[in-house]
Amino acid sequence: MQNSDNSSPATASAAPADNPHPRNRFALTGRSAQLDPRHEPVRRDLADVRLADRVFAPHYAAHLTHVATRATALRAGRDAGTELLATLNAGDLFEALELSAGLAWGSAPAHGLVGYVAASDLGRVA
Template sequence: MLDPRVHAVRPDIADVRLADRVFAPHYAAPLRRVVFAETVLREGRDPASAVIATLPRGAAFDLLDLTGGVAWGIAVELGQVGYLDAAAVQPQ
């Protein structure tokens, strides 16, 4: 079983790079983004969910899902999967 803290997999979607290891209804190819304003990576979509890490300006983020102003993906340097405010990232 894959660890969702370090493998981008949810019940509804997974990173396409994991297609040979997990079945998901949908797969997404990561879109590289960069953090342009310090932001927090959280365990869940809710702004009150636990903070995983603070991402500094310039950090790379592989975006896999964007819904309602919340981005889900991978903080590349940390190898951690989580949610952040979509307004804090921009195309590289």
């Protein structure tokens, strides 16, 4: 990120004298990239932490890998009437970034799509 005129520049390896481990940092330069939210797990309020070097978001999350326990709909939105993007088959992986109100939001790597699935149709991968 760029610093304002009245702030000091950040250093990549600055570490307090009592901390022998330098802190690794990265910085966004310029504007955030425009990503396709149908194919990249990014919303206005949340993004996959793996995208942190390309987009700015108020919150980032690391995905938790789940597996579809039965065939389930991957939808563009929260409501059951929203566009059906794909059907995940039993055994398909789903990378969940948010679990809320009985739905999981994240990406389905086999389909290359991002959307919502019923959380009850997912099981955790050990």
